[in-house]
Amino acid sequence: MRSALYVPGNRPDLFDKALSGPADVVLLDLEDSVPPGEKDSARAEVSAWLRTLTAARPSVWVRVNSGAAAERDLRAVALPAVAAICLAKTESAEQVRAVGTILGAHEDVPDRIRICPLLESAAAVLAAAAIAAAPRVSRLQLGEADLCADTDIDPGDRDGLLAVRTQVVLASAAAGIDPPLGPAETDFRDLDALRESTKALARMGFRGRSCIHPAQVPIINEVFTPTAAELVRARDLVDRFDAANGGIVFDSGGRMVDLAVIRRARRLLADAPAE
Numbered sequence: 001m002r003s004a005l006y007v008p009g010n011r012p013d014l015f016d017k018a019l020s021g022p023a024d025v026v027l028l029d030l031e032d033s034v035p036p037g038e039k040d041s042a043r044a045e046v047s048a049w050l051r052t053l054t055a056a057r058p059s060v061w062v063r064v065n066s067g068a069a070a071e072r073d074l075r076a077v078a079l080p081a082v083a084a085i086c087l088a089k090t091e092s093a094e095q096v097r098a099v100g101t102i103l104g105a106h107e108d109v110p111d112r113i114r115i116c117p118l119l120e121s122a123a124a125v126l127a128a129a130a131i132a133a134a135p136r137v138s139r140l141q142l143g144e145a146d147l148c149a150d151t152d153i154d155p156g157d158r159d160g161l162l163a164v165r166t167q168v169v170l171a172s173a174a175a176g177i178d179p180p181l182g183p184a185e186t187d188f189r190d191l192d193a194l195r196e197s198t199k200a201l202a203r204m205g206f207r208g209r210s211c212i213h214p215a216q217v218p219i220i221n222e223v224f225t226p227t228a229a230e231l232v233r234a235r236d237l238v239d240r241f242d243a244a245n246g247g248i249v250f251d252s253g254g255r256m257v258d259l260a261v262i263r264r265a266r267r268l269l270a271d272a273p274a275e
């Protein structure tokens with residue numbers, strides 16, 4: 001899972017287009033990209049389209065509204081084609097549990113639909129550890145636009161966001177869930193900036209990112225796909241470790257290899273797309 005492409009729920013003309021592209025996840029949105037007056041029709045459109053899907057590839061997630069509208073959204077989209085719910089403006093683990101209970105009453109297979117809480121406020125970031133450990137949560141997603149509005153952090157200042165990003169990465173690792181999804185880059189025409197900011201997220205421990213335009217998908221996929229050289233190096237380290245039989249391991253440059261490095265190499269190999 002590297003890229004999640006948002007599609008506004010009031011744009012059914014884009015649903016099939018998004019599904020046929022290279023995004024790993026198509027993220028249908030019922031929240032802020034849908035104007036208030038179109039919420040009901042968007043929910044109905046999304047629900048109807050989801051019912052036409054059999055085995056959805058790429059996987060399909062739906063971003064639902066928080067608060068009073070959440071239950072209405074969840075009832076309409078807890079369908080077999082949906083792999084996960086992105087819960088906008090998640091603030092607490094209790095909120096996630098409440099969503100899980102509603103899903104439980106509507107989903108086809110008990111406990112199947114995952115929850116990807118979207119953390120986009122100061123309270124959410126401070127509660128990240130508890131939210132990450134809540135039932136059904138498979139990964140966190142960071143929403144920086146609302147967070148910056150909430151906190152007055154300058155959205156253009158990466159230093160200002162560093163502590164927040166790291167907290168979300170640590171909370172995910174501590175809870176044993178997948179690494180978090182990074183925020184969307186709203187300047188969708190500047191693909192060089194996208195590549196650069198995506199690489200920065202990757203270095204910080206994010207493993208995937210949401211996006212809003214199809215042109216962003218291949219770049220995000222590329223940054224989050226290990227290169228052939230990285231895979232060869234990981235394979236070599238694991239082979240050396242196995243051959244050392246519990247003894248000290250050296251890499252091809254003669255440097256001693258820590259066990260933690262082997263663990264990282266194994267994870268890289270396990271996550272690599274099948275050839």
Ligand code: COA
Pocket residue numbers: 005006007008014015017018029032033184188212213214
């Ligand atoms: N999913 C699928 N297809 C999309 C798409 C999306 N999110 N965004 C654009 N496209 C399609 C367009 O329909 C167009 O297709 P065409 O070549 O067949 O005509 C093509 O990609 C190029 O689009 P372009 O003209 O460059 O963009 P646009 O001006 O039509 O749309 C946005 C720009 C930002 C309005 C649009 O990308 C969008 O709505 N993105 C999602 C926003 C969102 O969901 N935000 C909420 C989360 S922050």
Ligand code: MG
Pocket residue numbers: 032088120143145146
């Ligand atoms: Mg938001």
